[in-house]
Amino acid sequence: MNAMPFTKESLELLQRGCEALAVVESNGLRIDVDYLQKAIRRTERKIGHMAEELVQDEVAWVWRKTFGRKMNFSSTEQLGNILFEKMGFKAESFTETGKPKTDEKALGALTHPFVKSYLKMKKLEKANSTYLKGLLREVQDGFIHPFFNLHLVQTYRSSSSDPNFQNLPIRDEEMGKLIRTAFLARPGHRIVEIDGAGIEVRIAACYHKDPVMISYIEDETKDMHRDMAMQCYMLKQEQVGKKIRYCGKNMFVFPQFYGDWYIDCARSLWEAIGNMHLVTEDGIPLKEHLQNKGIFELGELNPKEDSRPGTFEHHIKLVERDFWEKRFSVYNQWRKSWFRKYEETGWFLTKTGFICQGVMKRNEVINYPVQGSAFHWLLWCLTQLLAELKKRNMKTLIIGQIHDSIVADVPDEEMEEYLVLAKKVMCKMVRKFWPWIIVPIDIEAEATPVGGTWAEKKGVVIPE
DNA sequence: AAACAGTGCGCG
DNA sequence: AAAGCGCGCACTGTTT
Numbered sequence A: 001m002n003a004m005p006f007t008k009e010s011l012e013l014l015q016r017g018c019e020a021l022a023v024v025e026s027n028g029l030r031i032d033v034d035y036l037q038k039a040i041r042r043t044e045r046k047i048g049h050m051a052e053e054l055v056q057d058e059v060a061w062v063w064r065k066t067f068g069r070k071m072n073f074s075s076t077e078q079l080g081n082i083l084f085e086k087m088g089f090k091a092e093s094f095t096e097t098g099k100p101k102t103d104e105k106a107l108g109a110l111t112h113p114f115v116k117s118y119l120k121m122k123k124l125e126k127a128n129s130t131y132l133k134g135l136l137r138e139v140q141d142g143f144i145h146p147f148f149n150l151h152l153v154q155t156y157r158s159s160s161s162d163p164n165f166q167n168l169p170i171r172d173e174e175m176g177k178l179i180r181t182a183f184l185a186r187p188g189h190r191i192v193e194i195d196g197a198g199i200e201v202r203i204a205a206c207y208h209k210d211p212v213m214i215s216y217i218e219d220e221t222k223d224m225h226r227d228m229a230m231q232c233y234m235l236k237q238e239q240v241g242k243k244i245r246y247c248g249k250n251m252f253v254f255p256q257f258y259g260d261w262y263i264d265c266a267r268s269l270w271e272a273i274g275n276m277h278l279v280t281e282d283g284i285p286l287k288e289h290l291q292n293k294g295i296f297e298l299g300e301l302n303p304k305e306d307s308r309p310g311t312f313e314h315h316i317k318l319v320e321r322d323f324w325e326k327r328f329s330v331y332n333q334w335r336k337s338w339f340r341k342y343e344e345t346g347w348f349l350t351k352t353g354f355i356c357q358g359v360m361k362r363n364e365v366i367n368y369p370v371q372g373s374a375f376h377w378l379l380w381c382l383t384q385l386l387a388e389l390k391k392r393n394m395k396t397l398i399i400g401q402i403h404d405s406i407v408a409d410v411p412d413e414e415m416e417e418y419l420v421l422a423k424k425v426m427c428k429m430v431r432k433f434w435p436w437i438i439v440p441i442d443i444e445a446e447a448t449p450v451g452g453t454w455a456e457k458k459g460v461v462i463p464e
Numbered sequence B: 001a002a003a004c005a006g007t008g009c010g011c012g
Numbered sequence C: 001a002a003a004g005c006g007c008g009c010a011c012t013g014t015t016t
Helices: A008-027 A033-055 A058-070 A076-086 A104-108 A113-137 A173-180 A199-208 A211-218 A224-233 A242-257 A262-275 A286-292 A312-327 A329-345 A362-391 A412-433
Strands: A002-005 A029-031 A147-149 A159-161 A189-196 A347-349 A354-357 A397-401 A405-411 A443-447 A458-460
Touching (some): A008 A147, A033 A113, A113 A173, A189 A362, A189 A412, A199 A362, A224 A242, A224 A262, A224 A286, A242 A262, A262 A286, A262 A312, A312 A329, A329 A362, A354 A362, A362 A397, A405 A412, A412 A443
Antiparallel strands (some): A147 A159, A189 A405, A347 A354, A397 A405, A443 A458
């Protein structure tokens, strides 16, 4: 596959975007080097202690006996051999090359105290080597200057490197805090992150124009993720809490949009019940609730055989069918016709003026235009925002970008002006420039205290 | 020593 | 009929 700017506007977007990102790179981010060094020492000490403990375990005994001096805790190949050949655990999943998988999911399924501590240690090692040490390596005079590339990604999204600013930990609270404490606002400034609320969903709606989806977007009282959580777990609206909604969103809705299918969705939704200890808002354990609804088991999840009525798998299969054939049938029609047209011609054009041509799978054909255009929304806003800041002689510095969000270092006294300006650019001006954006765009903002660390960011209200 | 494939894991 | 999309980085184990 290759993608190319096809219109004058798209080429200009890339050229202006390139210049804007060069400014962002040059601005850079302030780093607390002293903290970083201390955090590295502390983390390495922790890892050392954990390793000492682990070495006492029977698994490590077998490991040492098998590999002798070559024993290496970082070798997944060795670990697989020990657990699944020597210790007699049964491997459930395998890599491309046929070796047993040893990722978090595969190990999490084993009941042995060793694997639990082992996974904890691995997490700390990831934090230390990729993030703490990786960050420190790139510091110059107390700042890092991550690259933002526009020429590397299939869909004409961006990527970031040296260091990668687009994958800093945040989902794991402890790990996020450990790393993000190293990022400092400049004196008298706050770090402010503004992101497009559900931007991919909104951009997708500009392609398929599904009326049900558009009303979910336009009507703030409606909530697609909550509704799907209700349907997947057979709940009433009042029974859906934060965690259950999260599962509806990340284990059904988004995977479905990206082209996943009911077998994987059923598996993760089912496993989440135990792993996340899901309970309805009125206090019924979710598994018990499903039993009351007549569902006692997950099902075989065997693609070659029909799902059995009464299983969770079967239920999710029906939810999936309803999702695409009833709820979002226009979206579904678009997926079909968009792909059919690609099959006939071998190419398609995105709303932002890029042509994608060459061999693509169905899911790629459906996802690329949305992913690319959603980022182009961000890129256009970024260039425009920079121009506006300059015009107004503001001191705010844009210091990063994460696919659907813009990170800036804002003097406290410019906070209100910046937030209002960002809203004007990202929600209003962009729709003048691109009339194909037929749904409202919304943004959300988070900010650190003055001179604070990025770990301390909290949601802030954008003034009207 | 450098390059490469494979694996795993962080993010949107 | 097929069966989530896009990245970068660290590390192992092998090849050049």
